[in-house]
Amino acid sequence: MTINRRLALALAAGALLAGSALSAGATDVTPLRAAIDGPQRGAANVARDGARHPYETLEFWGLKPGQTVIEVTPGGGYWTEILAPYAKATGGTYVAGVTDLANPKVSEGGRKARADFEAKYADKAVYGQIRYANFGAVSGPLGAPNSADLVITARNIHNYMVNPGMLDKVMADFHAVLKPGGVLAIEEHRANPGQQKPDVGDGYVEVATVVAAAEKAGFKLAGQSEINANPKDTKDHPFGVWTLPPTKRTAPGGQPANPAFDRSKYDAIGESDRMTLRFVKPA
Numbered sequence: 001m002t003i004n005r006r007l008a009l010a011l012a013a014g015a016l017l018a019g020s021a022l023s024a025g026a027t028d029v030t031p032l033r034a035a036i037d038g039p040q041r042g043a044a045n046v047a048r049d050g051a052r053h054p055y056e057t058l059e060f061w062g063l064k065p066g067q068t069v070i071e072v073t074p075g076g077g078y079w080t081e082i083l084a085p086y087a088k089a090t091g092g093t094y095v096a097g098v099t100d101l102a103n104p105k106v107s108e109g110g111r112k113a114r115a116d117f118e119a120k121y122a123d124k125a126v127y128g129q130i131r132y133a134n135f136g137a138v139s140g141p142l143g144a145p146n147s148a149d150l151v152i153t154a155r156n157i158h159n160y161m162v163n164p165g166m167l168d169k170v171m172a173d174f175h176a177v178l179k180p181g182g183v184l185a186i187e188e189h190r191a192n193p194g195q196q197k198p199d200v201g202d203g204y205v206e207v208a209t210v211v212a213a214a215e216k217a218g219f220k221l222a223g224q225s226e227i228n229a230n231p232k233d234t235k236d237h238p239f240g241v242w243t244l245p246p247t248k249r250t251a252p253g254g255q256p257a258n259p260a261f262d263r264s265k266y267d268a269i270g271e272s273d274r275m276t277l278r279f280v281k282p283a
């Protein structure tokens with residue numbers, strides 16, 4: 001049986017069971033389980049579930065059937081593999097905010113990365129009709145005003161802070177596209193209070209920084225979770241957060257890997273300590 005066929009059967013069964021649960025007054029979670037457990041997910045991503053807690057995280061953020069979900073800067077697609085099939089199964093829409101092709105300054109590497117991403121998730125039988133939005137430091141709106149139910153950005157805030165003014169710009173973009181009552185979901189490497197570096201060069205950001213930026217854009221903090229906390233993370237690694245899994249850097253960025261670097265300490269830590277936040281656009 002093909003992956004497409006197995007996934008379709010799993011999601012259909014999930015939707016059927018969820019419908020029965022809804023008629024009994026229960027919460028619809030079965031299609032999400034089906035998407036997380038589906039054969040469309042890559043082995044490397046599945047191996048990270050113990051650190052990223054996809055079910056608990058999406059439940060905390062309030063993912064529901066039929067929603068329009070925008071994921072901004074989806075990277076390699078850890079969440080795409082879950083959210084796109086889930087949207088397809090529940091009558092929702094998954095939108096990926098990716099490299100801004102309208103920006104003439106975007107590198108060829110950036111354009112290729114977007115093309116590769118679109119090709120990877122082109123199978124409509126598995127992922128449905130994924131929509132794409134240009135996203136970047138000078139991009140236009142992510143969609144029509146007040147059109148999205150949920151905007152997700154995971155492990156990206158530190159990147160937005162490198163370009164002066166970009167964090168304020170993207171927060172305003174998130175606020176504009178969300179419906180009143182819509183949710184902004186953020187996961188980010190967490191710096192200890194008072195220890196955020198001025199250039200965020202190690203990848204760690206303080207919770208207060210994220211909250212201040214979101215509130216400046218008009219959001220209200222609606223919840224914080226320790227789902228993705230890691231108390232073993234000492235946050236003092238030689239190559240920043242990228243010393244840890246999954247990147248496992250052994251030399252400064254742009255330099256060849258150092259085969260003599262002892263990784264044992266960092267592999268034992270695991271993935272970073274992360275904040276998991278939920279903001280709401282007031283009605």
